[in-house]
Amino acid sequence: MSEFLQHLINMLVLGGTYALLGIGLTLIFGIMNVVNFTHGVLYTFGAYIMFIVVHQLGINFFLALPLAVVAGWLLGAAIELTLLRPLRGSDIDTTMLVMIGAWIAMQSGALWIWGGVAKSVATPFPEAPLVLGPVSVSWLRLFVLAAAAMLIVVTYLLINRTKLGCAMRATFQDQDTASLMGVNVDLIYTSTFAIGSSLAAAAGALLGPVYVIFPQMGDLAAVKAFAIVILGGLGNITGAVIGGFILALAEELGAGYVSSGYRDAMGFLIIIAVLIFKPTGLFARSERVG
Amino acid sequence: MKSGVAILTILAFASVPLWLRDPYLMNALITTGIFIIGAMSLNLLLGFTGQLSLGHIAFFGIGAYVSALTSLGFDVGLPFGFRVVHTPWPPIVGFVLAIVVAGLCGYLVGLLSFRVRGAYFVIVTISFAEVVRLVALNWVELTQGPLALTNIPSITIGLPGLGYLTLRNKLQNYYLVLAVAVVTYVLISRLVHSHFGRAMRGLMENETLAVSVGIDVTKTLTLAAVISAGIAGAAGSLYAHYIRIIDPEVFAFINTVTMVIMVITGGKGSLAGPIVGGMIFGLLPVFLRPIMAPEAQWIAYGGVLIVILFVLPRGIVPSLALRFAKPRSRVETVVAPVAFSERDAKEHA
Numbered sequence: 001m002s003e004f005l006q007h008l009i010n011m012l013v014l015g016g017t018y019a020l021l022g023i024g025l026t027l028i029f030g031i032m033n034v035v036n037f038t039h040g041v042l043y044t045f046g047a048y049i050m051f052i053v054v055h056q057l058g059i060n061f062f063l064a065l066p067l068a069v070v071a072g073w074l075l076g077a078a079i080e081l082t083l084l085r086p087l088r089g090s091d092i093d094t095t096m097l098v099m100i101g102a103w104i105a106m107q108s109g110a111l112w113i114w115g116g117v118a119k120s121v122a123t124p125f126p127e128a129p130l131v132l133g134p135v136s137v138s139w140l141r142l143f144v145l146a147a148a149a150m151l152i153v154v155t156y157l158l159i160n161r162t163k164l165g166c167a168m169r170a171t172f173q174d175q176d177t178a179s180l181m182g183v184n185v186d187l188i189y190t191s192t193f194a195i196g197s198s199l200a201a202a203a204g205a206l207l208g209p210v211y212v213i214f215p216q217m218g219d220l221a222a223v224k225a226f227a228i229v230i231l232g233g234l235g236n237i238t239g240a241v242i243g244g245f246i247l248a249l250a251e252e253l254g255a256g257y258v259s260s261g262y263r264d265a266m267g268f269l270i271i272i273a274v275l276i277f278k279p280t281g282l283f284a285r286s287e288r289v290g
Numbered sequence: 291m292k293s294g295v296a297i298l299t300i301l302a303f304a305s306v307p308l309w310l311r312d313p314y315l316m317n318a319l320i321t322t323g324i325f326i327i328g329a330m331s332l333n334l335l336l337g338f339t340g341q342l343s344l345g346h347i348a349f350f351g352i353g354a355y356v357s358a359l360t361s362l363g364f365d366v367g368l369p370f371g372f373r374v375v376h377t378p379w380p381p382i383v384g385f386v387l388a389i390v391v392a393g394l395c396g397y398l399v400g401l402l403s404f405r406v407r408g409a410y411f412v413i414v415t416i417s418f419a420e421v422v423r424l425v426a427l428n429w430v431e432l433t434q435g436p437l438a439l440t441n442i443p444s445i446t447i448g449l450p451g452l453g454y455l456t457l458r459n460k461l462q463n464y465y466l467v468l469a470v471a472v473v474t475y476v477l478i479s480r481l482v483h484s485h486f487g488r489a490m491r492g493l494m495e496n497e498t499l500a501v502s503v504g505i506d507v508t509k510t511l512t513l514a515a516v517i518s519a520g521i522a523g524a525a526g527s528l529y530a531h532y533i534r535i536i537d538p539e540v541f542a543f544i545n546t547v548t549m550v551i552m553v554i555t556g557g558k559g560s561l562a563g564p565i566v567g568g569m570i571f572g573l574l575p576v577f578l579r580p581i582m583a584p585e586a587q588w589i590a591y592g593g594v595l596i597v598i599l600f601v602l603p604r605g606i607v608p609s610l611a612l613r614f615a616k617p618r619s620r621v622e623t624v625v626a627p628v629a630f631s632e633r634d635a636k637e638h639a
Contacts, residue, residue: 029409035409035412035413083596086600087600090603092408092409093340093342094599094603096342096409097550097554097595097599098595098596098599098600100344100547100550100592100595101592101593101594101595101596101599102592102596103592104544104547104588104589104591104595105588105589105590105591105592105593105596106592107588108585108586108587108588108589108592109585109589111588112583112585112586112589219543223413223416223420226413226416230410230413259428261424261427261428262424262428264420264424265420265421265424265425267417268417268420268421268424269417269421271413271414271417272402272414272417272418272421275402275403275405275410275414276402279405279410
């Protein structure tokens, strides 16, 4: 039983960052109809920003997170402006292939700049974990969970309570009508991609210190994000949050009770299972664009 | 005229070992040839049905593992006390089994994913490839996991009246790969110009119209996936018996990307496209190796993919064909409008 409780605790920590990844991707996928293969690179990028800020610039650990968010925002906006804006109106396959090209180039760039050796980030948290009865959790992981929860709430408020969020939702529902109502669709696209990218970078910056940082770390993160989006339904933020926690639970239980070697297979199995049994995602109201 | 060009091309490729003695270059040519076969199979799906399989390396890798395991033999325990013991069979049987098993996997993936197409097909194929990679990595009893399958025997072929020939050296493997590539090309070319090929292209260009004239979408796409996967499996088998060692890294996503870059650069939906693109990207590393680090090369390849999509979205071969086509035959060359937006397609449908 205590083992199960421990898995639940780990699930909460992992699920928070997965939810961040998922929200970012589901916004981009849902609003822009772009299969964003650079999402994983942004995750890696966020983790390296963390490393650079803490170890090379010697700035505070807690300041590194907002810096990673800003850097992810800037890089996302740059990708959108240079690669996606000129391709507006071309088919989904072309943009997907361009994003694959960008992913390969950027990931190789990370490998070139920072090398293939995994790096770890020192944290200001005490080594000894917080023990709560039968379970224990490290202070770092608690911080990760709290920060992720805060970012999820901020994003939720941004989408549901601000004018920008209202314009994003309008664009998601009907781009032409939104445009007629005076929404600057180009600006919405750039903002959407930048926000999604900054969330991916935040997830990387949060999970990077928990594990280790290496250039290919984003590959799995990207596919997990896709699994969460498929699970939660396209463009559905609440779905992405729940999807993130479901994936984390599946991974924890899979690693705990089946085999740790197949932990990372869970996301893929979820994708395959959802597409067989409920291709619209678990929480989608409308049908999915094929 | 067209078959003349084809025969000249085959003769040119066949003459290469006569004047090229460098074993490093021969090796590059053989692996390039194997990847070109894989790229041709990818092109069958991407270029003629419009479905992008980003897990294509899974079929290649499955072919490699099936072929290797068939010719090496294995002894594997299964749940409930079952045990499967397999004594080695000749590699040529492995080659055939590789095609069959990879084709079956293509059938499963097609069945699963063609209900939800487009982006979802892409994600299902990636997931499939990753699951297969994790199985190859973790099922150590069968695959040796990261320790790799080693000492895979070379392919032996029986020649009528001449006994048996084991293809050990580069020269023999070069001609084997060339032969399989030619057979693949002819097969895909016949397929594309058949009734089935017209059905595939009809689906890609206007699905509603194609369905209204009685084309069965799922059946057509699934059959295309089976054939494509089978060819990729054959390429994987050739790879296993040529390299003679395989590990789970064969399933690396970068290998799929290599094939995609070959097809897109050469020209998707063009029969010669994967060959041209494959020669460029198969041999480019040979020439770039002394001057660029591998990471820098990959930055360049990613950049090339983007630039090609912006500048020559059709790819090299179709763009050249358009330029040199006589006005009369130009009508035939223009197959489909390229930048057909999703929105347009919906409005036309």
